[in-house]
Amino acid sequence: MANLNQDGQREQWGSKIGFILAAAGSAVGLGNLWKFPYMAGKNGGGAFVLVYFIMLFLVGFTLMLAEITLGRKTQLNAIGAYRKISKKWSWVGALGVLAGFIILSYYSVVGGWVINYIVKSFSGALKIADADVLGGMFGNLISGTTEPIIYHAIFMLITMIIVIGGIGGGIEKSSKILMPGLFIMIVIIALRAMTLPGAVEGIKYLLVPNFSAINIGVILDALGQVFFSLSLGMGCMITYGSYLSKDTNIPESATVIPLIDTGVALLAGLIVLPAVFAFGYEPSAGPGLLFITLPAVxxxxxxxxxxxxxxxxxxxxxxxxxxxxxxxxxxxxxxxEWKIKRKVAVSGIGFAMFLIGILASLSFGRLSNITIIGGRNIFDSLDFVASNILLPLGGLLLCIVVGWIWGTDKAIKEASNDGKIEFKLAPFWAILVKWVGPVAISIVFIRSLLG
Incomplete structure (x- = not known):
């Protein structure tokens, strides 16, 4: 009943590329497509991108390698993985599982909005150049009762169907379609955006660093974006790593996955910023970029x-x-842990997420008068708990467990397949995971709590 194949062995990825695409897909999400361009627009464009790359290496690579290595070593889920290292620390994995549960509950609501906008695109309802009218349309959607819940249900159902298929038949197979499809579409749209009249200013803004724009705010925003963009601290990479064979080159994977994630973010920037510059919109328009500014473009x-x-x-x-x-x-x-069949587990968990998502969806309409944390509605409160508390805390504790409890020597031995795979950066990574990672994440944590 556990995650086993027909031979009684733990399920594994069918191929190296299957794992890379699935793990990169986990990292690539809405944050790449709207938050990265928005953060770049807000923080001086090229200056932000340069600092982002530095933080990607210092924090992104460090935690990515730590999570995958922990998962591959233990061959267990997030809670089981921490428990196998030390029973006292299994609760760290529980934070990751809780974060994943909370995030998907409201993330699915946004996924529903996206499906709704696909329908609107086909019907021609978005052929409106007036951003104010489009803003009203978006407001009507999210404040509605029945329509957003129906689309939330459709998104959750698609997700559940894929996960019911298991690692090879569901997640890996779908990732081999979703990720190449994503790349093809993003390249096509980026090429179109970059050839718009006046788009060159947007390209320059994104790719040419203005060093005078770099300040502590830019550095902290880049650090936070790297952390949240890569889906770190919630056990995703531990879980995916647990399905890896023992001959996988972990250092290579932990390098390639963040680079793919960043490549998608940069291409998204090359869609958004040239387009908004070409048509005179504000490049730091925030979440409205996705559902208001870009449809106007x-x-x-x-x-x-x-x-x-x-x-x-x-x-x-x-x-x-x-x-x-x-x-x-x-x-x-x-x-x-509970030895429940996959179909039953997916159905039960997915339905529970859907129910919480209904409350999150209604928090923009009928339940908008209900506030929980610091005057935030239900949706924003769920996001605050997951993104500002559980994820940074999970990342910080990951560094402590891998760097200090398990120990970097053992982690490096696992990552290098007992020295069979060359891992030149091992001594530097040990310093990063024990010292640099905890300090950097603590800064993100404190700032996110204050924010």
Missing amino acids: FAQMPLGTLFSILFFFLVLFAALSSSISLLEVCVSYVVD
């Missing part, structure tokens, strides 16, 4: 409807590739 482009459809399918693929990993974190725990 597409409405003014030749073949705008086609590019609108492509773009929202792209966003859906990115959202699904993340949602299946979030659900798998929870399902893997229940299947491993």
Whole structure:
């Protein structure tokens, strides 16, 4: 009943590329497509990108390698993995499972909005260049009662169907379709955006660093974006790592996955910033970029409807590739620990997430008068608990457990396959995971609590 194949062995990825695409898909999500361009727009463009790359190496690579190594070593879910290292620390894995559960509950609501916008793109309802009108349309959607819940249900159902298929038949197979499809669409739309009249200013803004724009705020924003963009601290990579064979090159995987994630974020920047510069919109428009500013841009482009459809399918693929990993974190725990069949686990957990998601959805409409944390509605309170508390705390404790409790010598031995795989950066990584990672994440943690 556990995550076993027909031979009684733990399920494994069918191929190296299957794991890379699934893990990269877990990292690539809505944060890449709207938050990265928005953060770059807000923080000086190229200056932010440069600092982001530095933080990607110092923190992103460090935690990615730690999570995958821990999962591969233990061959267990997030809670089981920590318990195997030390029974006293199994609760750290529980934080990750809880984070995954909470995040997908409201993430699915946003996934539903995306599906709704695909339908609107096909119907021609988004062929409006007026951002104020589009803003009203978006407001009407999210404050509605029945419609957003129906689309939330559709998104959750798609996620559940994929995860029911297991590692090889569901997650790996879907990732081999979702990720190449995502890349093809994002390249096509980026090429179109970069050839718009006046787009060159947006390209320069994103890629040419203005060193005078670098300050402590830019550094902290880049650090936070790296951490949250890579889905670190919630057990996704521990869970995916647990399905790896013992001959996998972990250092290589932990390098390639963040680079793919960053590549998608940069391409998203090359869609958004050239387009908003070309049509005179504000590059730091925040979440509204996705559902208000970009539809206004597409409405003014030749073949705008086609590019609108492509773009929202792209966003859906990115959202699904993340949602299946979030659900798998929870399902893997229940299947491993409670010995429940995968179909039953997926159905039960998915339905519970759907119910909480209904409350999150209604918090923009009928339940908007209910506030929980610091005046935040239900949706924003769930996001605050998961993103500002559970994820940074999970990342910080990951560094402590891998760096100090398990020990970097043992972790390096596992990551290098007992020295069979060259891991030149091992001594440097040991310093990063024991010292740099905890300090950097503590800064993110404190700032996120204050924010």
